[in-house]
Amino acid sequence: MGFLEAVKACFGKYATFEGRARRSEYWFFALFNFLVSLLLGWIPVLGWLICLALFLPGLAVCVRRLHDTGRSGWWFLLVLIPVVNLILIYFYILDSTPGTNEYGANPKGIE
16 A cells, blocks of 8 residues: 555545554554644644644544554553553554454455
């Protein structure tokens, strides 16, 4: 999945917390989020609007990425615990669970 395809997929699944998201989808959307925030975040009102617009799809792709590694989306709550939240980065780096897990089939049918 390429950069633009990943961004389109995340906005297409704006508030979809079910299913799975491959590493490329998550990391390309994280890069998009970073670049947009870097370029436009310094403008006060626009920065807040961008933050609000990107919050829900960012949260949804995080949960779908956890599902792809075979974990519940509730693991995302680790973000609230300082230092321990680094475990989430490890989970986001992991490869997908092969085949089907309790959250659905592997995206694009990759085994």
